[in-house]
Amino acid sequence: MPQPTPASPPALNSFDEFTRLDEVVLGRAENYNAHHIDPSWRLFFFDNVEPVLDRCTSPSQDGLLPIPPQVVEELHEDIAGLADALTGCGVNVLRPAAPGKDVDIRSPHWDARATPPLNVRDQTIILGTTIVETAPHVRARIFENDLLKPLFYRYYRPGTNWLSMPRPALSRDSLDSSYFTRQGLDVTRATDGERAGNIEGLSLEMVFDGAQCMRLGRDVLVNVANHNHEFALRWLRDNLPDLRFHRLDAMADNHIDSVLVPLRPGLMLLRSPDYLKYLPKDMQSWDVIYAPETDDSNFPDYGDLGFVIPIGSRYMDINLLSIDENTVVVNSLYPELIAVLESRGFTVVPVRHRHRRLFGGGFHCFTLDTVRRGGPEDYLS
Template structure:
């Protein structure tokens, strides 16, 4: 498996999603044997898990929903395949530290089963030569970035800047449910049974994931769906002054990298035409590839494995990773997209990824691109 070497690291430099990729952190799924289905998890994945919340969240009513070891093993096989494909494209692949087994974490306000550092895009944004650690939505992920710190210190010692959003307490009432209530959705199935303590006078906190952003040189698109996100956008504007942050008004409930993928300047992959209206005016004239429909047979059937919740949407395979402006890594189980991209002149590197809905991440989610060739170009003027 590719690992960091004693060669001096390149300078942190990642301004966009599509210029030549030189170095990347690829997540780990070691010991990913359960989802902790407590209220912050249920709210975050509400769109996808709501249909089953009315029945139960886990066997026997427990909050820990076991994941069969067979599925984790197959996920690890697919991640190894992704690492090999990236190495074959000339990309240096770094990995987080190996997580401990069954790590339970505790704050003064709640307990949780820690999530391994698989979807490393979520808790960090790389903005040029700056590492920005974000403020997790899900309690189980609060210490996840500790396992990325070996890589972060590597870049810091080579001259990178390193910032962190204020760590959220994630006490009761910290999370804003207004995205759902504006749609007249009842989220009580997610919030019922909350056992976390409260902090007098705290209210809604800054809560935000890196995957709510898309980077375009000197411009960053930021999805803002509630007050938690509004606070984070203000923090980004106050603390990263050399970039322009564009507010996308509730394009999704949180992450947007299974909705929008800039493929190169002037060309993007978009889930459907209804999302154009959320984009900056300058992007609305870009050429668009709309994600083709896929057959449900491309997704695993978990019927014989007991109670398994698919937490990611069926659009997860839009979540591709660009190696450069002409080369993309795409799930081999989405042949419809591969065909469309090849017709548009892209070199497609197909890599198998079976359980993307179960683990809630695609190739963009699993990776944190730390070194790309591009700089702070202006793609929107």
């Protein structure tokens, strides 16, 4: 008896953050039992970890800061809840390959404990019909996308375009700390103990995360806070000339999806009015929902679990995921935002996400939307 022909996957198509979502990659966190807090990690999360750097510079001889098992178990529960909610909204949910346990990685210049593919938004951008692998800031994440490659080949085989930024060596002098030094901040506590080797003649490299972008059809907003990011913006413009890339001048130190979320054409969620000035002129006239204040009762109390570091911002819950222009997935632990969005006519799908600050990611970070129904529309004219 002839076997049925497997259904072809839908064509990769994701130009924006808000048109109807049909297929998405959801990250996974198996064996996420420690942060490897080398200087690249400490510099990347500097804003949030600086207050406790004196307590975590050398948590162990191997540079690992353990994550309490209870926290990891609850993270798995919350990811499962997100998967169920997305499926319930009619979205096809794909998952990366499972990470191995305690995978140690090494380059000729440094070594690190590999990070599981949880925040899949960071190392990849889907720009229309092209997969773009980016150039990691954090050494522990350098091989993270290997676990997404089975999915990338799923799209590539039918003809999808697939590009990769040059892989950074992330040697001693690769990372630019000027975003912080321009503010008069001393980053030496983050870089103390650097054991990575240097490469003669190599200094600042192209280093960039996908979550530094927001997509609006033909237009892509790109946060550029230092020379690492300048190289990446040039690369994007050179390799994707059909898109218009708008430089946001240091809107944040790196990621912007806990600062700005376009909800539909003409309406955005923004952390505060202070950020309007960073946006393109055509976007400054959009209607704005400002993130409502929340209080500490919406965040877990880790007092009984030993020393943990909240690497993510208190504004992490702005980091929502749109199912379509009228439906959004929001952390149930941010009732203030849910109330505001519902008052503006949105259907809110509440999903619990307890440990967003400890793992540095919200629902937008945890997902990579590969198929949306929108196209290369012109939303900024």
